[in-house]
Amino acid sequence: MKYCILITVIAASLVSIEPSSGADTDLAAFTKEMSNHSGFRKIIQQDFTKWDGNDDGRLDDEDGAIGPKGLFLTRSTFNRVDESKSNSVSLVEFLEYQIREAFYALDLNRNDSLSDKEKKHIKKPAEFFKWLKKSQLSFIVEGDKAYLNGTTNGKVVKQFQELFKKHPEVKTLVFGWMPGSDDDEKLLKALEIIKKHGVTTHAADHARIQSGGVDLFTVGTERTIGEDVEFGVHSWSAGRKKEGRNLDRTNRQHKPYLDYYNSVDVPADFYWFTLKAAVADAMHVMTEEELLKYRIITASAE
Ligand SMILES: [Ca+2]
Numbered sequence: 001m002k003y004c005i006l007i008t009v010i011a012a013s014l015v016s017i018e019p020s021s022g023a024d025t026d027l028a029a030f031t032k033e034m035s036n037h038s039g040f041r042k043i044i045q046q047d048f049t050k051w052d053g054n055d056d057g058r059l060d061d062e063d064g065a066i067g068p069k070g071l072f073l074t075r076s077t078f079n080r081v082d083e084s085k086s087n088s089v090s091l092v093e094f095l096e097y098q099i100r101e102a103f104y105a106l107d108l109n110r111n112d113s114l115s116d117k118e119k120k121h122i123k124k125p126a127e128f129f130k131w132l133k134k135s136q137l138s139f140i141v142e143g144d145k146a147y148l149n150g151t152t153n154g155k156v157v158k159q160f161q162e163l164f165k166k167h168p169e170v171k172t173l174v175f176g177w178m179p180g181s182d183d184d185e186k187l188l189k190a191l192e193i194i195k196k197h198g199v200t201t202h203a204a205d206h207a208r209i210q211s212g213g214v215d216l217f218t219v220g221t222e223r224t225i226g227e228d229v230e231f232g233v234h235s236w237s238a239g240r241k242k243e244g245r246n247l248d249r250t251n252r253q254h255k256p257y258l259d260y261y262n263s264v265d266v267p268a269d270f271y272w273f274t275l276k277a278a279v280a281d282a283m284h285v286m287t288e289e290e291l292l293k294y295r296i297i298t299a300s301a302e
């Protein structure tokens with residue numbers, strides 16, 4: 001199973017948000033709304049407290065909050081979240097960051113605006129974090145583009161078969177919030193179907209693509225990215241104890257992955273890199289240099 005969630009889930013109150021006026025919500029309006037939302041704030045505050053190891057009200061190096069073993073931040077993300085440039089992240093900065101991440105995860109069609117339908121998943125914040133972790137892969141087709149969001153599971157083969165049957169015109173898969181795969185065997189089968197159809201892949205602005213989602217991304221004959229995109233990788237795991245990183249290099253369980261990467265012109269080194277980059281329950285966010293080196297993308301950022 002290749003899967004990981006970077007925003008930790010904490011059981012919290014199920015406070016509902018006031019029904020919205022019906023107009024679409026942009027990031028500024030959403031930030032205002034969520035900043036004042038007690039249920040959402042409470043969850044984020046609990047997370048913040050959990051990560052603030054030395055309990056000084058700031059997240060920084062001393063808390064181990066940065067890097068693959070830490071909370072969610074590469075150095076570059078950390079620097080972005082640290083808007084006051086104090087080399088630490090305050091609760092306010094952390095809250096705004098989480099609101100932004102939530103906004104872009106909810107914006108399924110990537111038009112920088114949330115419809116009521118897209119917003120329905122955050123009506124109950126605790127449910128939202130569950131949705132983030134387990135929402136099934138969904139498609140929105142516009143022209144020759146299919147917008148992808150969600151975790152792939154055992155249904156992924158059927159889903160892509162149906163997508164291409166209904167929409168043979170689809171030529172580009174646009175990735176948004178893609179946290180990974182629940183069933184690698186089925187994912188590898190789906191990748192064969194996608195390869196046959198032939199697509200390019202594009203990571204939308206603010207896309208978050210992790211684990212099995214990265215494998216899915218490499219199926220594109222051309223692979224491009226927008227702004228502020230993160231690709232997270234780690235060792236695959238099967239069950240609680242077995243991780244790819246612990247198997248001998250000659251173990252045949254590596255083969256399906258290596259065969260797949262070879263077929264899409266991703267060097268075998270990438271596979272060994274993912275096993276070393278982070279353990280299964282952590283995440284390494286790749287640098288652009290790494291993305292180019294391992295041919296996860298075929299061109300630099302736009
Ligand atoms: Ca601290």
Ligand SMILES: [Ca+2]
Pocket residue numbers: 106107108109110111112113114115118
């Ligand atoms: Ca939208």
